[in-house]
Amino acid sequence: MRPRYAYDVFRRRTETPAEDAARAASSEQPKSAPVGKGRPTPKRREAERRRRQPVTAPKNRKEAYRQMRARQAAERARIREALARGDERYMPERDKGPVRRFARDWVDSRRLVSQYFLPFSLVILLATWIPLQPDIRAYVYFAVVSVIWPLMMVSVLVSTIYVGWRVKRLAKERFPDQNVRGVGWYAAMRALQVRRLRFPPPTVLPGGKPVPQKR
Template sequence: MFGRQKNPPQPQPSEPDPPTSVDGRKGRPTPKRKDVEAANRRPLVPNDRGAARRSQREKFARARREQQEAMLSGDEDKMPPQHRGPARRFMRDYVDARWSPGELFLPAAILIILVLLAGNLFPAFIEVIITAILVAYVFVLLAIIDAVVLAVRVRNKARAKFGADSLGRGPLMYVVFRAFYLRRMRLPRPVVKRGEFPV
C-alpha cells in the first residue's frame, strides 16, 4: 500500500517552443478574436453626421460631373449605364443621322403658349388663334407618330444586329426621347452627320 508504485507516471512531453524570428526573438502573440472584431467594427452612425453628409454630397457631385463630362466627350466608360454599349450607340447614331419632326416639339410648345396668351389679349382674332392651335396640335401628333415608328424600326435593326439581350431597358422610349430633343441639346453629343446612318 505504501510501497513502490507498480506503474510510475510517465513524464509528459513538453510543448514545443513557439517559433522564433530570425533575430532570435519570439513573435508577437496572436491577438484575441474579440480584439480583432473590435478593431474592425465601425459605427453604423458616424460621430460627425454633418461631415459624413458633406462627404457623401461631394462624392455624388464628383460622380455627376464625371458623367456629364463623359456625355459631352463621348467617353462611354464613364457614361451612365443606360447609354453604354454598341447597341445604344447604334440607336443614337441612327436617330442623329435623320431629321425628325420631334426636334421642333419645343418650339411648337412655346408657340402654343404664345398663341394662348395672344388669345386673351386679342379676342377679335380668336378664329385665327384657334386655327393656329389646331395646326400646332396636329404637328405634335404627327411628330409623336413619327418618333414611335422610328423607335420600332431602330429597335428591330439593333435587335437583328446585336441581339435582344444587348438592347437594355426601354429601347423604344430611349429613341423617342432622343428624337424629341433638338440636335444640339442631345446628350450624349451626336457624333454623326445628317445622312450618315450606321450600318
C-alpha cells in the same frame, strides 16, 4: 598534406603543356573590378522625398473652397470632353453599350418631326399671348387649338412610334447577340429632345458625318 601533394603532382603530370600555360596566364591576370552602379543605392525615404512635389495648403476656408471649386470645374470639363468624344466610361449605365450607341447615332443622324415638338409648342404658346383685336385673336386661338396643335400632336406620335419600331428592328438585325430590350423607347425619347439638349451629346451630324472636334 602528403596525400594532397601527391594529388597535385599527379594532376600536373596528366595535364598537357597547353593547359599549364593557360592556367598560368589566368593566374597572372589581375582580378576585374566588381560590377555595379558605382554609387550607393538611395534609401526608399530619400527616393520618396524626391518624388514629392510641394503642395500649397489653403490659408483659410475661403481659399480651400476656391481650390475645391477649381478642381471640380476641371473635372467637369474633362468629363464633357470625354463625352463629346463618345467615351462610354463617363456615361450612365443606361447609355453604355453598342446597342445604345447605335440608337443614339441613328436618331442624331436624322431630322425628325418629334425633335421640333418643344420649340413648336413654345411658339404656339407665345402666339396665343400676342395682343390682337378680339376677332383676330379668336381666329388665331381657334386655328391653334383646333388645327395646328392636334396636327402637331399626331405627327409627333407617329414619328415617335416609327423611331422606336425602326431602331429596335435594326438593332436586332445588327446585334443578334446583344440585349435590345428598351432600345426602341430609348431612341424615341431621344428623338423628342432638342438636339442641343441631348445627353450624351451627339457625335454625328444630320446626314451621318461625325461631329467636328472643337479646338
